[in-house]
Amino acid sequence: MTIKVGVLGAQGRVGQAVVAGVTAADDLELVAQIDRDDTLQTLIDAQADVIVDFTTPNVVMDNLEFCLTHGIHCVVGTTGFTPERLTQVEAWATSNNTNCLIAPNFAISAVLTMQFAKQAARFFDSAEVVEYHHPNKLDAPSGTAIHTAEGIAAARHAAHLPAMPDATTQALDGARGANVDGVPVHAVRMTGMVAHEEVIFGSQGQTLIIRQDSYDRMSFIPGVLLGVRNVGTHPGLTVGLEHYLGI
Amino acid sequence: MTIKVGVLGAQGRVGQAVVAGVTAADDLELVAQIDRDDTLQTLIDAQADVIVDFTTPNVVMDNLEFCLTHGIHCVVGTTGFTPERLTQVEAWATSNNTNCLIAPNFAISAVLTMQFAKQAARFFDSAEVVEYHHPNKLDAPSGTAIHTAEGIAAARHAAHLPAMPDATTQALDGARGANVDGVPVHAVRMTGMVAHEEVIFGSQGQTLIIRQDSYDRMSFIPGVLLGVRNVGTHPGLTVGLEHYLGI
Amino acid sequence: MTIKVGVLGAQGRVGQAVVAGVTAADDLELVAQIDRDDTLQTLIDAQADVIVDFTTPNVVMDNLEFCLTHGIHCVVGTTGFTPERLTQVEAWATSNNTNCLIAPNFAISAVLTMQFAKQAARFFDSAEVVEYHHPNKLDAPSGTAIHTAEGIAAARHAAHLPAMPDATTQALDGARGANVDGVPVHAVRMTGMVAHEEVIFGSQGQTLIIRQDSYDRMSFIPGVLLGVRNVGTHPGLTVGLEHYLGI
Amino acid sequence: MTIKVGVLGAQGRVGQAVVAGVTAADDLELVAQIDRDDTLQTLIDAQADVIVDFTTPNVVMDNLEFCLTHGIHCVVGTTGFTPERLTQVEAWATSNNTNCLIAPNFAISAVLTMQFAKQAARFFDSAEVVEYHHPNKLDAPSGTAIHTAEGIAAARHAAHLPAMPDATTQALDGARGANVDGVPVHAVRMTGMVAHEEVIFGSQGQTLIIRQDSYDRMSFIPGVLLGVRNVGTHPGLTVGLEHYLGI
Numbered sequence: 001m002t003i004k005v006g007v008l009g010a011q012g013r014v015g016q017a018v019v020a021g022v023t024a025a026d027d028l029e030l031v032a033q034i035d036r037d038d039t040l041q042t043l044i045d046a047q048a049d050v051i052v053d054f055t056t057p058n059v060v061m062d063n064l065e066f067c068l069t070h071g072i073h074c075v076v077g078t079t080g081f082t083p084e085r086l087t088q089v090e091a092w093a094t095s096n097n098t099n100c101l102i103a104p105n106f107a108i109s110a111v112l113t114m115q116f117a118k119q120a121a122r123f124f125d126s127a128e129v130v131e132y133h134h135p136n137k138l139d140a141p142s143g144t145a146i147h148t149a150e151g152i153a154a155a156r157h158a159a160h161l162p163a164m165p166d167a168t169t170q171a172l173d174g175a176r177g178a179n180v181d182g183v184p185v186h187a188v189r190m191t192g193m194v195a196h197e198e199v200i201f202g203s204q205g206q207t208l209i210i211r212q213d214s215y216d217r218m219s220f221i222p223g224v225l226l227g228v229r230n231v232g233t234h235p236g237l238t239v240g241l242e243h244y245l246g247i
Numbered sequence: 248m249t250i251k252v253g254v255l256g257a258q259g260r261v262g263q264a265v266v267a268g269v270t271a272a273d274d275l276e277l278v279a280q281i282d283r284d285d286t287l288q289t290l291i292d293a294q295a296d297v298i299v300d301f302t303t304p305n306v307v308m309d310n311l312e313f314c315l316t317h318g319i320h321c322v323v324g325t326t327g328f329t330p331e332r333l334t335q336v337e338a339w340a341t342s343n344n345t346n347c348l349i350a351p352n353f354a355i356s357a358v359l360t361m362q363f364a365k366q367a368a369r370f371f372d373s374a375e376v377v378e379y380h381h382p383n384k385l386d387a388p389s390g391t392a393i394h395t396a397e398g399i400a401a402a403r404h405a406a407h408l409p410a411m412p413d414a415t416t417q418a419l420d421g422a423r424g425a426n427v428d429g430v431p432v433h434a435v436r437m438t439g440m441v442a443h444e445e446v447i448f449g450s451q452g453q454t455l456i457i458r459q460d461s462y463d464r465m466s467f468i469p470g471v472l473l474g475v476r477n478v479g480t481h482p483g484l485t486v487g488l489e490h491y492l493g494i
Numbered sequence: 495m496t497i498k499v500g501v502l503g504a505q506g507r508v509g510q511a512v513v514a515g516v517t518a519a520d521d522l523e524l525v526a527q528i529d530r531d532d533t534l535q536t537l538i539d540a541q542a543d544v545i546v547d548f549t550t551p552n553v554v555m556d557n558l559e560f561c562l563t564h565g566i567h568c569v570v571g572t573t574g575f576t577p578e579r580l581t582q583v584e585a586w587a588t589s590n591n592t593n594c595l596i597a598p599n600f601a602i603s604a605v606l607t608m609q610f611a612k613q614a615a616r617f618f619d620s621a622e623v624v625e626y627h628h629p630n631k632l633d634a635p636s637g638t639a640i641h642t643a644e645g646i647a648a649a650r651h652a653a654h655l656p657a658m659p660d661a662t663t664q665a666l667d668g669a670r671g672a673n674v675d676g677v678p679v680h681a682v683r684m685t686g687m688v689a690h691e692e693v694i695f696g697s698q699g700q701t702l703i704i705r706q707d708s709y710d711r712m713s714f715i716p717g718v719l720l721g722v723r724n725v726g727t728h729p730g731l732t733v734g735l736e737h738y739l740g741i
Numbered sequence: 742m743t744i745k746v747g748v749l750g751a752q753g754r755v756g757q758a759v760v761a762g763v764t765a766a767d768d769l770e771l772v773a774q775i776d777r778d779d780t781l782q783t784l785i786d787a788q789a790d791v792i793v794d795f796t797t798p799n800v801v802m803d804n805l806e807f808c809l810t811h812g813i814h815c816v817v818g819t820t821g822f823t824p825e826r827l828t829q830v831e832a833w834a835t836s837n838n839t840n841c842l843i844a845p846n847f848a849i850s851a852v853l854t855m856q857f858a859k860q861a862a863r864f865f866d867s868a869e870v871v872e873y874h875h876p877n878k879l880d881a882p883s884g885t886a887i888h889t890a891e892g893i894a895a896a897r898h899a900a901h902l903p904a905m906p907d908a909t910t911q912a913l914d915g916a917r918g919a920n921v922d923g924v925p926v927h928a929v930r931m932t933g934m935v936a937h938e939e940v941i942f943g944s945q946g947q948t949l950i951i952r953q954d955s956y957d958r959m960s961f962i963p964g965v966l967l968g969v970r971n972v973g974t975h976p977g978l979t980v981g982l983e984h985y986l987g988i
């Protein structure tokens with residue numbers, strides 16, 4: 001049985017990619033494409049089971065209220081969710097028996113990297129993160145790399161690991177990277193690259209590397225489709241794709 | 248409270264490394280070193296809590312019977328366990344309330360690579376394994392790489408994934424690697440290298456790489472110590488270090 | 495002083511990228527865009543110094559004859575050059591004091607990989623090539639990887655190196671890759687990847703890796719611009735961008 | 742015809758490895774092992790063609806004076822050569838028609854990495870260096886990485902390349918690495934690793950990576966043997982193994 005999908009923000013660059021992704025999937029049926037001038041009523045008429053929302057912070061709450069109170073599950077990549085907004089979305093979902101997935105990152109490989117890094121962290125003496133991005137990026141390190149390092153640091157702390165070994169006494173400024181809760185993070189900016197993250201763990205005589213490469217901006221599509229396929233079985237509000245991965 | 252440890256096969260190359268590793272650990276106390284001409288009674292006199300056995304298939308069963316029936320937990324890297332032997336060991340353990348860990352591979356990074364590969368497999372269209380070893384190795388691919396590929400294939404099968412995409416119509420013999428249950432496995436033999444395994448997963452616009460490097464033959468020590476520290480809380484017989492990693 | 499550039503095949507996908515690349519370069523001036531229905535006379539009127547030809551085998555010879563006999567240097571990515579064709583092009587160039595660069599591969603990183611591989615080959619016991627491509631590729635290994643392996647084999651042969659060490663006695667079919675003149679070549683096919691080549695050399699206690707990644711189809715542009723800027727100083731016919739790299 | 746080799750500092754850890762390396766080579770004959778209490782006259786009696794010196798700064802000059810004035814070529818890994826010392830060595834060599842190679846680094850893969858990095862630098866918009874070492878190392882970045890970055894910077898300068906693109910406006914301290922003449926250098930310290938250097942170049946749609954891994958401390962042996970085999974044909978004093986690589 002196919003899932004009937006509506007796409008909100010369907011004319012946007014990301015929305016168009018979602019439309020293409022849904023259309024290409026055998027088990028999904030694209031039943032509505034909504035953009036700025038369209039009415040949400042279309043979703044009801046088309047009997048949408050699930051909507052995907054890549055719109056803007058100023059319209060997303062209206063979209064979610066409408067859908068969640070009309071029996072339609074929501075998969076959301078729009079940004080700008082404050083704790084207050086999340087509480088409101090959860091209330092809509094639970095009081096209507098509808099489900100909602102809100103995720104800051106739909107790239108499955110990036111989400112898995114972060115999860116595996118958290119799981120591996122307590123077994124190794126050393127851990128560092130190296131991220132690589134195109135040179136037009138404004139922040140260094142990337143938010144994902146900082147988040148990964150924080151997850152590693154928390155796992156090390158929970159396991160009562162001591163500080164990492166580092167005998168450096170003579171260093172050029174910046175050589176040892178940024179210190180994120182005790183985990184060194186290095187940011188490379190390189191023409192030609194897109195978005196890449198490498199987490200390195202070391203123990204006696206061995207290393208473990210978990211590396212994620214995003215080659216183009218369509219890398220979020222498989223994660224969105226995973227969300228669409230599984231939102232029906234995750235009650236209420238879920239924040240973060242990792243909770244859909246079963247690991 | 249420190250754990251009292253006895254080492255069996257203490258004069259062997261591996262045993263010596265275990266002795267050094269136990270000695271260097273603050274929370275472990277080396278209380279006995281047993282080799283060919285020593286009596287196992289020494290373990291009782293020394294009040295060993297746990298023994299580590301890296302001996303040979305023809306003495307290991309006697310060692311385990313003695314220890315498990317005298318209240319001593321066992322961590323075992325010796326090879327040659329048939330199903331019959333495992334059943335026997337389990338009987339000794341359960342009837343004496345003692346515990347035993349038998350593991351073919353104590354390199355934590357290798358065990359994690361295999362576990363993460365199994366967890367990630369169902370989220371990706373493509374998966375291949377490339378392993379790298381010194382040129383004196385007799386088998387290709389390595390047993391670990393074959394085992395990893397089998398785990399990936401089983402996870403893909405359980406998730407009802409179709410065959411991997413591969414449009415190759417014109418290939419030199421061997422170019423696409425060995426086919427292990429549908430997963431291509433490539434073996435590189437290279438002077439200077441030790442033992443390295445890379446698992447590559449691909450999906451739309453992204454890849455995930457899990458890589459393990461063993462730089463020297465001491466890489467099993469952290470896994471043995473992990474076994475020693477945790478064997479007391481894993482009742483009966485456990486086969487495989489992965490069951491001690493909590494993932 | 496800027497170089498005046500004409501682009502032939504300007505409406506094609508590659509031609510459009512060349513037009514964009516020339517336009518973006520401060521030291522180059524785009525003076526003509528020629529496609530199927532345009533006359534080559536436009537190049538003379540526009541006083542083109544250099545043309546770039548990404549057309550088809552059935553028109554390229556007419557294009558080159560016209561340009562080389564009218565004082566215009568040529569940078570050519572079109573395929574299908576037989577030895578006879580090359581002899582003809584060389585005759586046009588030398589008798590008119592014009593220059594022509596014909597290259598099968600304009601990706602500088604790929605050309606450098608091949609050159610460095612040839613230079614390094616004689617210093618190492620072991621050498622293997624692993625290439626990675628999207629799964630729609632028809633041939634395995636890639637032509638570039640085969641060419642790289644042949645270059646390594648020739649360099650090893652010239653240095654009288656013995657066969658590579660490899661103790662493998664028990665192998666799954668295909669595990670050790672394709673044998674290209676004694677150099678193992680492994681081909682990975684992976685959704686999400688584009689085109690990547692890794693050359694690995696090993697010697698006592700050390701390895702050297704030369705790796706090239708192409709992330710999108712525009713990776714040939716810097717090489718074309720390099721050709722345009724330097725064709726004026728390389729007399730007659732040159733086949734292969736490597737001769738322009740001064741290494 | 743075999744080359745007769747004497748080893749100075751033969752009892753030292755490095756010297757012992759050189760002895761083993763010379764002994765294992767078919768085309769070399771070990772004719773003398775000299776250490777603290779031995780007389781250099783032994784080298785004459787044994788008709789040594791070439792000596793290898795891994796001793797200390799306070800005896801190396803006496804060793805070289807003796808050998809170079811007695812017709813014996815020298816391959817030297819001992820440190821501490823000031824400009825004055827080099828001038829003196831050169832004088833001994835040229836006035837006696839003997840040859841001397843002094844090299845700070847005999848790991849061929851490291852020397853090639855540096856040479857290839859210099860050659861590639863002018864073809865790319867971006868270049869960064871990431872080095873990885875065991876956590877007992879005192880300096881960061883490594884001397885080799887700094888030297889590599891300086892070579893890249895000099896090549897970019899000679900080619901009149903502009904500064905690398907980098908839009909970073911918001912960075913954690915240290916995230917973008919150490920700045921060595923405009924080339925970012927990142928230093929990772931990791932239990933389990935030995936000594937590894939990766940040079941990354943980027944241009945439109947592509948990257949080139951040159952990576953060197955040293956897995957153990959014997960990685961200098963092939964370079965020493967290369968020196969021994971070729972010192973006879975490089976007149977006078979040569980500083981740096983790169984001059985023996987013919988690239």
